[in-house]
Amino acid sequence: MRYVPFMKKRCEILQPNTDTVEQLLKVIKCSPIFASILVNRGMASPEDISDFLNPSLNLLRPPFCIKDINIAVQRIYKAIKDNEKLLIFGDYDVDGVTATTILYQFFCYVGIDVSYYVPHRLTEGYDLQVTHIREHALTNRIKLIITVDCGSNSHEAVQAANKVGIDVIITDHHKISRPSPPALAIINPNQPDCPAGFEHLAGVGVALYLLVSLRKHLRDRHFWHNRPEPNLKEFIDLVALGTMADLVPLTFENRIFCAIGKEVIQDSKRPGIQALVEASGLKLKVITAEDLVFRLAPRLNAAGRMGHAKEAVELLTTIHPDTAKQKAGILNQMNVNRQHIEIKIIDEICQHINNNPHVLQKGALVFTSSKWHLGVLGIVASRLVERYHRPVVLISTKGKEGKGSARSIPGFNLYKGLQACSKDLESFGGHPAAAGLKIKYEKIKPFEQHFEKIVQKMTGPNDFLPIITIDYVLDFDHISDSLIDELESLKPHGPGNPAPIFMAKNVDVLSSKIVGGNHRQMQLRQTSGRTGKTFRAIHFNAKTDPPLKNSFEQIIFRLDWNRWNGKKTKQIMIEDTETFTI
Structure with a gap:
């Protein structure tokens, strides 16, 4: 079999240029850990770092050279x-x-x-x-x-x-x-x-x-x-929402839009935003960039997926709080319906794969059904890419025609892949990571075969191993309030600016319990730690089948503040406990 099993992962530990880190520490006040992260992300001059850490509308480049x-x-x-x-x-x-x-x-x-x-x-x-x-x-x-x-x-x-x-x-x-x-x-x-x-x-x-x-x-x-x-700053709230929801790189202008846009939303006078935040169970003043992506954006998207997107435009343009509240309620219910349909389709496809494991020998997963709701196929495809780490194409058919959504992995340019199969398609469009397509029913099978050949031609075995990039191997002794505050300044996170990922080795589990069905909450201590520091940790969607481990050779994690009832405590967010290093 050409492709390695999808369950494995590879881990890449970034190694910053030590001379550059030392030079940086001479001109800016920060920890060596934070300096290493900045260097790993291509920032070496105080000017670049200042612009990145202090996003301002004044830093936007003029658009007058854009063609036409x-x-x-x-x-x-x-x-x-x-x-x-x-x-x-x-x-x-x-x-x-x-x-x-x-x-x-x-x-x-x-x-x-x-x-x-x-x-x-x-x-x-x-x-x-x-x-x-x-x-x-x-x-x-x-x-x-x-x-x-x-x-x-x-x-x-x-x-x-x-x-x-x-x-x-x-x-x-x-x-x-x-x-x-x-x-x-x-x-x-x-x-x-x-x-x-x-x-x-x-x-x-x-x-x-x-x-x-x-x-x-x-x-x-x-x-x-x-x-x-x-x-025009009054529009930056919506620019931030659209930018973050579309998963474009959060660099340059996009970082500025999202950082300033979050602040505008926190002080929003827009009735539609106020109602949407309330319907999402959030509070304006403490809303985060993650809330924009995972709470507000899905509700706005639900209008176009489950009904008509004009409902979302009407919500954002209304000046009447009562109308906004009504529209936000409609979008909220649409989002609930979307979640139910999404889960049903994912379960159906995963069950099919479990019953037919040979399909995972392929480089791409292409599935078709006349029963699927077209509006959720993009989300379902994304979930399947996360689970199986292969390009995924899902096609909903009606009569002699099919419409589909496709999502990809970092090692495969989906747009170029579909371009190579364009003779099989009525039309297509999108980006390297996400696309949509139209196809005649009789062309689906030839497309599947052709697309598989293209994927094999354009990829290698390592492309099918999920890669976790480690910013820094971090001992628990060096986790501090000031470090987490430094990390906070890198937000908002997203494509092009991911949250820093750390690795720690030889970690003991002092206590553990399952919360929310399949999330593991733990108290951790590093075996080799000199200070004996312990930290609260949470592992979302952890494997909860007994026996639960009482220690880990290594953990991959993020650091963040856990905010609750006006207080904040340091928290380890576990990303992975089973990986291998390259």
Whole structure:
């Protein structure tokens, strides 16, 4: 068998340049542990470190070099002057919903005749289509369409719009799978000939930068003389939500958006955010970046997955607290329904794999069903990638057609893989780690075979071993309040800026109990520790089958504050106890 068993993991311990660490300690005040982590993450100068640890809107790079952005703002300015009807065409995920909201609210403030349209995931599918031009834009006398988080592959729709005199401005961040659509302007940092260096932005980040450019364009033409110039910081809460939910790298602008956005949310006056936070069982003033990703974003996403994403836009745009509370309740129930359906599909697929273990000899997992809810397939695929560490494609079929979601592992570029199989597909789009596709029913089997060959060709055995990157081998003696405070300054965490991971060896379990069904709460002490320090630890989703271990040769863990009833205590968050080192 080519692929090693999926249960194994490999561990890579980072080794910082000791000379660089020593030089860093001479110019900044921090612990050697923290300095090592900074060096491991490519930060060696005091200026880089200061910018990273002190995110500020003043550090944002100007967007004026993004290709076509000047063409776009000139056309929008004409629409404002001539009072043309403007349509914002969005996407149904959190990135698309938040991008739709900020553009809609900005143009409402400007006073232009603006509306928005978000397609239904199940009945209309992704992206701007010819039917949207004929049945919505044309009948509503739209003169200008601005897409957000979509449109980069909408060739036929843009051509249809051009034929009837409707201009299209595309704002997006997805890869373009073929020559660009004939839009008036394409604002997409990921198009091949865009030199701006903003490839990491989410769709909502691209939309915000359009507003930054447009606001300046209007300022230069004295537009704001009769009304206050809008403070775009008021949109950063939604930019943070969309950015974190879309799992783009939390570096450069994205880190600034998310750090400042969390602060804006904590002081939010937006009724929709207030209601969503309350429905999630949270409190505004103490909300964390993790809450945005794991509590708020899933509820906003549930609208597009289980119903219609316009519910999420209506929640974020309403100025009425009662309406916001009602909408948040609807989204909350949708999220509960989503969780139930998700669990059912995961259990079904895992049971199939347990009954047919030979499928794990393949490099990719491709499954099809006519009974699956299309709206949850992306989440289910992500869960299966976490469990089996293989690229996963899930296809929901209806009649002679199928629609699917795909997720991948770090060692396999999913977008390029699907591109290599494009002859089997009706359409596809996405990123190296996540994608969506449409396929004819009779093409599913050939696609599965072709995709498997592509995965084998583009990967090696080590790509199928989950890798845990260790920032530092840390003795319990060196765990302190000040160290955890230093680690806190690295937040928010996400792709491109993961939480620091540590390793400790020879750890004894002094006490242990199972909480919440399958979480193991422990009191730990390191055998070789000189100080005898003990720490509270929690291992979520631990193996609880007896006998529970009373000691570990090594543990892989994170450090964080455990906050409860206004108090905080040091806590070890165990990531893994069974791994091997490379």
